[in-house]
Amino acid sequence: MSEKKRLRSQHSYGARNKDGFIHRSWMKSQGLPDDVFDGxxxxxxxxxxxxxxxxxxxxxxxxxxxxxxxxxxxxxxxxxxxxxxxxxxxxxxxxxxxxxxxxxxxxxxxxxxxxxxxxxxxxxxxxxxxxxxxxxxxxxxxxxxxxxxxxGKFRGRDIGSGTDVWKFSEAVRAGSMPLRDFFAAERGMSxxxxxxxxxxxxxxxxxxxxxxxxxxxxxxxxxxxxxxxxxxxxxxxxxxxxxxxxxxxxxxxxxxxxxxxxxxxxxxxxxxxxxxxxxxxxxxxxxxxxxxxxxxxxxxxxxxxxxxxxxxxxxxxxxxxxxxxxxxxxxxxxxxxxxxxxxxxxxxxxxxRDAECYDSDVVRTLEAPVKPVSGIWVLRGNLCPNGAVMKPSAASPALFRHRGRAVVFSSIEDLRARIDSPDLDVDENSVLVLQGCGPRGYPGMPEVGNMPLPRKLLERGITDMLRLSDARMSGTAFGSVILHVAPEAAAGGPLALVRDGDEIEFDGPARRLDLLVAPAELAARAAQWQAEKAAAPQVRGYAKLYVDHVLQADEGCDFDFLVGASGSEVTRESH
Structure with missing residues (x-):
């Protein structure tokens, strides 16, 4: 074999001994010629x-x-x-x-x-x-x-994955789109x-x-x-x-x-x-x-x-x-x-450097943007001491500053069971709050943060409300949605302490999100939560590993033992 620069792979394929024989021979069973192992x-x-x-x-x-x-x-x-x-x-x-x-x-x-x-x-x-x-x-x-x-194509116009699904779904729930049209769109989406x-x-x-x-x-x-x-x-x-x-x-x-x-x-x-x-x-x-x-x-x-x-x-x-x-x-x-x-x-x-724009309607300039506000808002306040995020480009400017009373759902199952109830005590000024959908709480932090609006409000023509949770949402979704509230409810974060009727104040330009409840009352609720919290249901396998070691949203939801590189060398410590 030639004396080329010794690569990592040559530890296996470059040896002129029994080990090299074994590594090369097994690979040659796939029809590889001798010279592909020459360095x-x-x-x-x-x-x-x-x-x-x-x-x-x-x-x-x-x-x-x-x-x-x-x-x-x-x-x-x-x-x-x-x-x-x-x-x-x-x-x-x-x-x-x-x-x-x-x-x-x-x-x-x-x-x-x-x-x-x-x-x-x-x-x-x-x-x-x-x-x-x-x-x-x-x-x-x-x-x-x-x-x-x-x-995607539907009746002569373009439709987009996810984004139009949410729109069509809300239209069906509002009674403005027949189910037959909904399923017809399904055939043209993908x-x-x-x-x-x-x-x-x-x-x-x-x-x-x-x-x-x-x-x-x-x-x-x-x-x-x-x-x-x-x-x-x-x-x-x-x-x-x-x-x-x-x-x-x-x-x-x-x-x-x-x-x-x-x-x-x-x-x-x-x-x-x-x-x-x-x-x-x-x-x-x-x-x-x-x-x-x-x-x-x-x-x-x-x-x-x-x-x-x-x-x-x-x-x-x-x-x-x-x-x-x-x-x-x-x-x-x-x-x-x-x-x-x-x-x-x-x-x-x-x-x-040499790129050209061929359609200035699609790609705009800094001087003439689609919207002046974009990016990621990182919110702070007593409801999210470690942060929460919002995507303002997908939200309604009218809700960039908002104060309303909380309508709380303790889980995604609770949300699905009650969101369309005519008895749900909610109006367009309410703030929909979803708990228990963070990294540990679900587990896995599902894309349910863009909660559906209550049917009775959709029927009145309401198209957006302020919503907040410890969950994620699909990148295809839209609306005035506050996500990744940290710490999550399952970790005892303040989100777990929100009750129906609590006042919540959101100020996007100021990056504030606060629960307007007296500190003494919150302390009492926290003590009650600690006394009543249930043990995590994940008792085996990967789900248990995940719940035991996942970091919170503000740290990227990685495992605590995976932070930092280990390198390419195979050692006892690298695993």
Missing amino acids: RPVIGICNTWSELTPCNAGLREIADHVKRGVWEAGGLPLEFPVMSLGETQMRPTAMLFRNLLSMDVEESLRGNPVDGVVLLGGCDKTTPGQLMGAASVDLPTLVVSAGPMLN RGPGTCMTMGSASTMACLAEALGVALPGNGTAPAVDAQRRLIAHESGRRIVDLVQRDVRLSQLLTRAAFRNAIRVLAAIGGSTNAVLHLLALARRLGVELQLQDFDTLTADVPLLVDLQPSGRFLMEELHYAGGLPAVMKNLAPLLDPAAPSAATTTIEGHY
């Missing part, structure tokens, strides 16, 4: 393809295009599966298993003889889960996303492989991978069925070999500057609040200083530049044809750090 980079293709995850159903083909690029650049591509998390199919919620996927990725990468990895993900939790696991091992890494579906074509969590994380510099330009927006998606996969296969040869590791790309850029891009595109949890968790795996407050501070001066559902009108196809994320970043350039690193072009400025 060329071994590239793992980490695939979340699954027929149970429709968003990722196209990744089997995408993997083949990555392999072509790897072979062409002189590497050896080896594809392997990891757990696939389908947000639309998995119960009780895919977020429960994001950390498990990250562990699957981490141990697969550390335990196997690979020198670099291409992460193939799509649906909401697959991209962050894969990145978190890869960050803990810190090999050269690239992301190739599944890409969004084509626009027209092929790919993720939600709205700016949901999947599209958000695909765009942020691009903004972070760990995916090639175009990754965030190219439709799943577009030839450019395959081109990106092919070029990513070439690029990962180059990154391995230059030993450009994930920690060299995911710097503080990269995260700052990604957070500003998050605001400009009207991205999902779920990205807050994922970026916090990812940064903590790398030891990068990032706090919940950064999402407010860094987005306070960033308007909404992309007119895309749920914050606007268009869908991902239009964004891609308008110039994609490079066009957005070029318009946002005065607020970005151009020197942040990139796997594709050395610095992130290379992603957008």
Whole structure:
């Protein structure tokens, strides 16, 4: 064998002894020739393809295009599966298993003889889960996303995943949409492989991978069925070999500057609040200083530049044809750090320096934005001492300041049982409060924060109310919704102490959320809660591990024992 630079994989494939014989011989059972073990980079293709995850159903083909690029650049591509998390199919919620996927990725990468990895993900939790696991091992890494579906179609107009589902559902409950039309729309919503074509969590994380510099330009927006998606996969296969040869590791790309850029891009595109949890968790795996407050501070001066559902009108196809994320970043350039690193072009400025915008209705400028207020509001107050978040671009400005009495639901089951009752004591000024849906309380923090409005108010034409919970909401959802209240109710946070009729005061511009109840009364309620709290029902398996070790929303909902990287060396301490 030639005397090339000794790569990590050569510990297994380069030895001229019994161990090398065993490793090479078993791999040769797949028809691999002798010379692929001569010191060329071994590239793992980490695939979340699954027929149970429709968003990722196209990744089997995408993997083949990555392999072509790897072979062409002189590497050896080896594809392997990891757990696939389908947000639309998995119960009780895919977020429960994001950390498990990250562990699957981490141990697969550390335990196997690979020198670099291409992460193939799509649906909401697959991209962050894969990145978190890869960050803990810190090999050269690239992301190739599944890409969004084509626009949905219904009776001659475009409809968007999730966003129009919520609208249609409320219309049915209000009596303004017949069920036959509702089911007719169902047939036209999802027209092929790919993720939600709205700016949901999947599209958000695909765009942020691009903004972070760990995916090639175009990754965030190219439709799943577009030839450019395959081109990106092919070029990513070439690029990962180059990154391995230059030993450009994930920690060299995911710097503080990269995260700052990604957070500003998050605001400009009207991205999902779920990205807050994922970026916090990812940064903590790398030891990068990032706090919940950064999402407010860094987005306070960033308007909404992309007119895309749920914050606007268009869908991902239009964004891609308008110039994609490079066009957005070029318009946002005065607020970005151009020197942040990139796997594709050395610095992130290379992603957008020569970009053009082809549709100024879809991608706006800082001087003429879609909305002047965007980003993430991080709220503080006695109801959320560790923070809560709101996405103002998806909310009603009339509710940016609001005071109302609480209508409290102790669980999602309680909400579903009573929300449409004609006897529910609620009006349009009430504040809907949902407890018990945080990381530990559900468990897994489901996407139920955008609570349905009471039927009797929908029938009166009410379309929005202030809602707050310790839950999440889909990135495709909209409304005046306060989320991720921390500490959660199940951890004894103040949210657990709210009672029907309590006054709640919200001041978005001032970033305040307060429960207007005397401290002595709250102390008495807290003592009663401690005396009555039930033991967690999770008594075995992964659910118990999750409840025992999950951190709160303001820390990204990672496991306490996974914070910080372990590196790529296989040791007793790394597991």
